[in-house]
Amino acid sequence: MDLCELSFVKKKLGRFLRNDVLEGVIKQAISECGLIEKNDYSVEEMHKILERMIGFGGFCELVARNIKARLILRK
Amino acid sequence: MPEFKISVVGDVSKRVILGPTVGIELFRILRFSMENLILAQLGMGKEEENQAKANENIYLVGKAVGGELGKAFLSGIDDLNEYVTKLREILINLKVGILKVVSADLEKGKIVVDIEECVTCVGTPNIGMHICYFEGGLVAGILKFFLKKEVAVVEVKCCANGDNVCEFEATVKE
Numbered sequence: 001m002d003l004c005e006l007s008f009v010k011k012k013l014g015r016f017l018r019n020d021v022l023e024g025v026i027k028q029a030i031s032e033c034g035l036i037e038k039n040d041y042s043v044e045e046m047h048k049i050l051e052r053m054i055g056f057g058g059f060c061e062l063v064a065r066n067i068k069a070r071l072i073l074r075k
Numbered sequence: 076m077p078e079f080k081i082s083v084v085g086d087v088s089k090r091v092i093l094g095p096t097v098g099i100e101l102f103r104i105l106r107f108s109m110e111n112l113i114l115a116q117l118g119m120g121k122e123e124e125n126q127a128k129a130n131e132n133i134y135l136v137g138k139a140v141g142g143e144l145g146k147a148f149l150s151g152i153d154d155l156n157e158y159v160t161k162l163r164e165i166l167i168n169l170k171v172g173i174l175k176v177v178s179a180d181l182e183k184g185k186i187v188v189d190i191e192e193c194v195t196c197v198g199t200p201n202i203g204m205h206i207c208y209f210e211g212g213l214v215a216g217i218l219k220f221f222l223k224k225e226v227a228v229v230e231v232k233c234c235a236n237g238d239n240v241c242e243f244e245a246t247v248k249e
């Protein structure tokens with residue numbers, strides 16, 4: 001599973017958030033970025049989604065910061 | 076009582092006989108074991124840098140918990156005084172400590188709060204350090220939820236540094 005796959009983000013969020021809540025925040029982040037829901041995103045798109053998730057605060061922010069740091073370190 | 080949307084919290088009402096709280100000793104042992112585990116995983120050599128990284132991680136966990144506390148208990152409040160009053164109640168109920176606002180200047184983006192009887196540091200020996208990164212993060216996450224802006228929090232007084240209270244300075248980022 002890759003860092004830019006939505007299933008990866010969902011899996012990590014699923015450690016903390018209830019499924020219904022998780023689906024809601026992911027949908028919101030994606031639509032606020034003006035993107036459509038799919039599984040594979042580009043690095044730039046994933047950074048945008050993660051930025052939105054950081055803005056939501058809570059465990060959503062913690063998970064997003066973690067994935068973002070890993071994305072940056074991977075380059 | 077509104078519910079946490081964090082799945083790991085589960086239904087605490089199922090703990091019928093013992094109730095929803097745990098001992099402070101367990102909290103502290105767990106808190107410092109986590110810190111030591113992070114430090115051990117970072118390895119030897121760069122002690123100061125590693126300590127800063129561990130502190131940062133504990134702060135981020137506190138910030139996440141603060142954000143979730145906001146969502147669970149403080150949604151829909153748009154008056155700062157009301158927010159702080161409710162927050163004080165919640166932090167007392169969760170036995171984190173007794174919150175007091177020392178000063179709040181939203182125009183300058185500076186808020187200073189005290190936490191008396193802090194869950195992490197009250198009664199610990201003076202080791203000349205500020206150790207309440209979890210609580211600092213907690214304040215940051217809770218303020219971020221209210222202000223909808225990034226907030227950075229620094230602990231400026233701590234019982235582990237010989238003070239009689241924990242004090243946190245919050246700076247709102249534009």
Ligand SMILES: [Zn+2]
Nearest residue numbers: 196207233241
């Ligand atoms: Zn302290």
